[in-house]
Amino acid sequence: MAEQxxxxxxxxxxxxxxxMAASLLRLHFHDCFVMASFDGANQFIPAPNSSLETLISNFKQQGLDIGDLVALSGSHTMGKAKCSSFRQQIHDASAEEEQYDKYERYTTFRRILRSICPRSGKDNRLAPLDFQTPARFDNNYFINILEGRGLLGSDNVLVEEDHEGEIRKLVWAYASNQELFFASFANSMLRMGNINVLYGNEGEIRRNCRFVNT
Known part of the structure; x- marks a missing residue:
């Protein structure tokens, strides 16, 4: 009855x-990618300002493709991020960008974030990754990044830096079809869960997930 x-x-x-749902998703992602290894975390966990090229490379090293990258990025429909993770992108906008009406929605979003996260200090202040439905697992993440309202730089690059258009097509598909996203997410979670599986005495069940057992 383990699963039940x-x-x-x-x-x-x-x-x-x-x-807790977002925290457990994050734990699963980190454990699959780096087996809770400090050195592995510095090498394989993508930074919040990673380029699309870096994200693709990080996932490829784990045997995951761009389909997995897009689907698993959808986990950012829940949870929060520290100010230090998104400060740079919200304070780097040009004056020209802010004066055009077509950026009005994004400018309002950015002003809200600036009120939470000033240019310096308040590093540990939190903002929801999805301002629309922060506590619900849905497809709003993809709608957000299509509108330029992803909280992290590594969210927005899925659309902004996809010169081939393949990733953008997936983003559009998930934004318009929540059930398709759910099915793809479940499949990619299974693929990620099969990374570096340990058998027998190869690993351990930690008493405290932050530390190797003594």
């Missing part, structure tokens, strides 16, 4: 604290 027990306890934990 895990499912029940996860549902209880998320009901008690909705942010």
């Amino acid at each position: 027990i895990v499912r029940y306890n996860l549902q209880y934990a998320v009901l008690k604290n909705p942010r």
Whole structure:
């Protein structure tokens, strides 16, 4: 009954604290990519300002393709990020950009973020990755980045730096079809869960997930 027990306890934990869902997704991603290794984290975990080329490379090193990259990026429809993760992009806009009406929606979004995260200090202040439905797992993430309202630079590059258009097509597909996103996300989660699987005595179940057992 392992799966039923895990499912029940996860549902209880998320009901008690909705942010726990995002935290567990993040934990799963980090553990699959770096096996909770400090050196691996510095090498393989994409930075919040990563370019699209870097993101593709990071995922490719784990045997994941651009379809997995786009689907798994959708996990940013939940959770929060520290000010230090998005400060640069919200304070780097040009004066010319801010004066055009076509940027009005993004400018308003940026002003909200600036009120949360000033040019210096307040590094640990938090902002939701998805301002529309921050505690619900849905496809709003893709709608947001199509409108230039991704919180992290590494979110917006999926659209801004996709010169071939293949990634943008997936973003559009998920933005317009939530069930398609759910199915793709589940499939990519399974693929990610099969990275570097340990068997027998190769690994350990940690008593504290931050530290190797002593």
